[in-house]
Amino acid sequence: MDINTHENIDRSLCGEPISVSEGSSEVRLTCTGNMSADGSGLIHGGFIFGMADYAAMLSVNHPNVVLAGAESRFLKPSRVGDILTAKAQEQEKDGRKHIVKVDVSCDGETVFSGTFTCFVTKEHVLAGA
Incomplete structure (x- = not known):
């Protein structure tokens, strides 16, 4: 399936799409030193959230999709060198509103879980700004 959204995103920071299909996706991210929050190699949660x-x-997968809200839980720390996999699955669709469940794992263990409320706007959010 073609990717129709976020075409300019920096995939080195948000992950590389592995699969994209209607209502689901999978993204892989290698945690690098520039994502580290401290000298121990702990990855800042913002990078994991961004990937999810x-x-x-x-x-x-719509050009005008935006994030309206999220409930998230960080379950385990991630470190420089970890390879994370995010699996997203649409749970509910009501008109322009989409509820998407995302789990991020490393070596088979879940490190992050979240539910994202996404909306497809009629036009780009910056149109006319």
């Missing part, structure tokens, strides 16, 4: 958000956007 990107996976949610890809599962909707």
Whole structure:
């Protein structure tokens, strides 16, 4: 399936799409030193959240999809060198509103879980701005 959203995203920071299909996606991210929050190599949660958000956007795969809200839980720490996989699955669709569940794992263990509320706007959110 063609990717129709977030075409300019930096995939080195948000992940590389592995699969994209209607209502689902999979994204892989290698955690690098520039994502580290401290000298121990702990990955800042913002990068993991960004990856999960990107996976949610890809599962909707519309040029005007935006994030309206999220409930998320960080379950385990990630470190420099970890390879993370985000799997997104649409749970509900009501008109322009999409509810997407995203789980991020490393070596088979879930490190992050979230539910993302996405909307497809009638026009780009920056149109006319």
